[in-house]
Every structure is written in C-alpha cells, then in structure tokens.
Amino acid sequence: MKKVILLFIITLVITSCKNDVKNEENINKKLNVVTTTTMITDLVKNIGGNLINVKGLMGAGVDPHLYKASEGDVTKLVNADVIFYNGLHLEGKLVEVFEKMEASNKTPIALAKEINKRHLIGSEYFASNYDPHVWFNIDFFEKFAEKVTLVLSEKDPTNAETYRTNEKRYLTELEKLREDVESAIEALEPEKRILVTAHDAFNYFGKSYGFEVVGLQGLSTATEAGVKDVQKLAAFIIEKNIKAIFIESSVPKRTIEALQKAVNSKGHKVEIGGTLYSDALGSEGSNEGTYVGMYRYNIKTIVSALQ
Incomplete structure (x- = not known):
C-alpha cells in the first residue's frame, strides 16, 4: 500500500x-x-x-x-x-x-x-x-x-x-x-422481519422498514466471526424461530454455512434464503448490476424466504 x-x-x-x-x-x-x-x-x-x-x-x-x-x-x-x-x-x-x-x-x-x-x-x-x-x-x-x-x-x-x-x-x-419496496414488505408480518446475514450491511434498510438486522461478522468484513459468535447467533435463530438466513455476494459464504450447520445440529431447521447484494452490485449488464435492480432483487429474495 x-x-x-x-x-x-x-x-x-x-x-x-x-x-x-x-x-x-x-x-x-x-x-x-x-x-x-x-x-x-x-x-x-x-x-x-x-x-x-x-x-x-x-x-x-x-x-x-x-x-x-x-x-x-x-x-x-x-x-x-x-x-x-x-x-x-x-x-x-x-x-x-x-x-x-x-x-x-x-x-x-x-x-x-x-x-x-x-x-x-x-x-x-x-x-x-x-x-x-x-x-x-x-x-x-x-x-x-x-x-x-x-x-x-x-x-x-x-x-x-x-x-x-x-x-x-x-x-x-x-x-x-x-x-414498490414498501408494498412488498407489507406482505411480511412484523414478527418475521428479522434479517440475519453475513455482516451488518443492512442496518439502514432495517431502520427504514422495521427489520431487526443481525450480522454474523459485525459491520466490517475485516472482522472474523468466532465459534462463540456462531453459537450465540444460532441460539438467537432458534429462539426467534427464524426460517431463513442469507449469504452476501461480497462475503465468503462459509460463515453462513457454518451458522446453518450449528442451528441444524440443535434440531432446528433453518434454510439459506439466497444471496443478497450488500457491498457490491451484481454483474454489469444484469438487472442486479444496477442499484435499482439490486434493491428489487434483494427485497424479493428477503420477503420470499421469510414468509
């Protein structure tokens, strides 16, 4: 550098x-x-x-x-x-x-x-x-x-x-x-508005639309999630009966896969609801390669998985 x-x-x-x-x-x-x-x-x-x-x-x-x-x-x-x-x-x-x-x-x-x-x-x-x-x-x-x-x-x-x-x-x-975002979110019951992702990139989204947002790695991907972090979040998912958790396109998926494994090992089934775009858009030329397209894709993915 x-x-x-x-x-x-x-x-x-x-x-x-x-x-x-x-x-x-x-x-x-x-x-x-x-x-x-x-x-x-x-x-x-x-x-x-x-x-x-x-x-x-x-x-x-x-x-x-x-x-x-x-x-x-x-x-x-x-x-x-x-x-x-x-x-x-x-x-x-x-x-x-x-x-x-x-x-x-x-x-x-x-x-x-x-x-x-x-x-x-x-x-x-x-x-x-x-x-x-x-x-x-x-x-x-x-x-x-x-x-x-x-x-x-x-x-x-x-x-x-x-x-x-x-x-x-x-x-x-x-x-x-x-x-359109507000209309889509209305279909999701308030108690189901809990978003668990790889890191806390969605707090402004959560604040805007009434979601509780929990990230495994905190706000920066430079921080690593430890075993205690995984176990703590796994207990939270079971307590709240959360149906799905999400991978992020710019963060290695292994952390969320480890979280899913920890939850399932305790007898509670949680799905990986899909991949969300957080710190970067999708491929250039695709719908997700634009800000508007990315936001629409994320909302559809979140609502569909948590319903």
Whole structure:
C-alpha cells in the first residue's frame, strides 16, 4: 500500500506540471470521472449518461472494506476530473490515498458527507464512528444523486441542463422503487422481519422498514466471526424461530454455512434464503448490476424466504 501511495504522489506531481498545457486542449473533451463502489458507479452513469467517461475502481462482488488500490488505479485517479467515493471509511484501504489527494486540486468527493450526522447509525468498527452502508436508505441515495448532479454541472456547465434532466428522471425511478419496496414488505408480518446475514450491511434498510438486522461478522468484513459468535447467533435463530438466513455476494459464504450447520445440529431447521447484494452490485449488464435492480432483487429474495 505504501508503494502505491508513493507512486501516487510522484505521478500527481508530474501530472500537475502538465495540467496548464492540457487545460485548453481538454475544453471540449468529456469529463473523466472515477468512482469507487459499484453503487456509486451506477449512480454517476445514470446522471452523466454519454456525456462523461466513468471508470469504476471496484467491480461486481468486490468487498470495499478490503479493497487495495493498484498501480493502475493511481493512473485513473490522477487523470480524473472528478472523483466520487462513499466515505465514512467504507473504502478503508483507500483512505490514505484520498488523504494525500486533499492537498492537490483533485480533492475527492465523499458523498456520505451530504447526510446529516444525526441520521447516521453509530459504529465502533469504523474510524468515522458511523455505519457506512448508507445506500440502503433510498432517501440518502437520493442525496447522493443531487450532489453528483451539482458537481457535474459545476465542472461541465455546458451540459448542466442535461445532467439536471437525468437527475429528475432518476429520482422518479428511485421514488417508484421506494413505493414498490414498501408494498412488498407489507406482505411480511412484523414478527418475521428479522434479517440475519453475513455482516451488518443492512442496518439502514432495517431502520427504514422495521427489520431487526443481525450480522454474523459485525459491520466490517475485516472482522472474523468466532465459534462463540456462531453459537450465540444460532441460539438467537432458534429462539426467534427464524426460517431463513442469507449469504452476501461480497462475503465468503462459509460463515453462513457454518451458522446453518450449528442451528441444524440443535434440531432446528433453518434454510439459506439466497444471496443478497450488500457491498457490491451484481454483474454489469444484469438487472442486479444496477442499484435499482439490486434493491428489487434483494427485497424479493428477503420477503420470499421469510414468509
């Protein structure tokens, strides 16, 4: 990681010397936008459309908690006109790189700063002291969209009207998503709204829709679940008569399989209800490869398994 940071600093210094020469040449070029997580990449593409070039650092199934910047990422970051990331120490291994960038004119934009801290969920697992999985609150994701639109419009005022039109369309899509989610959850009795997953990525979802959320590994996948954690959660599942537990696409499934085995060994049958998308979207080009499609898939999977 230190090698990557050093390379970044050297590259940044060299590139900054060339910026004045390139500024005039770049006037009519598309904005180069770099994003971190797949959720943010999808959002920026919805707002920017074909007016911008978007390069996401993370792909489907990538765990942002553990992601480390590569030398190729350094080039992308240095050449970016705009950089969007989640913040709240979600991208833990990239924090040092972003801190170095704050001394340059390429200050990355942490979208989570748009959320009033009074509405964030506290967490002792992160240096920010807040749970960073804020995209599972659709209201918060709308704030992300508003900030992205504002920044793109400031950087590229010529196309500002198009960015605002795209934002309006996308916000309408998010509002429809919210309505559909609420309708789907109404079919699930309140006492069945207990979501057990690999790690606590769904607390904002739970707070929004009245689910009790329990994660085997806590908020960060960097923490490992021990035997006592498994046994404690197994007892909880039996006590609450929970029908299904869930794997996450960006977390190894062995922990949930161990939990299922522990529960079944005590004479209580619990199913693995499916795989949920938590810290990353599905494959690019699939329905689950978009934020809206991911959210719809998760809701269908959760409700079907717990009913």
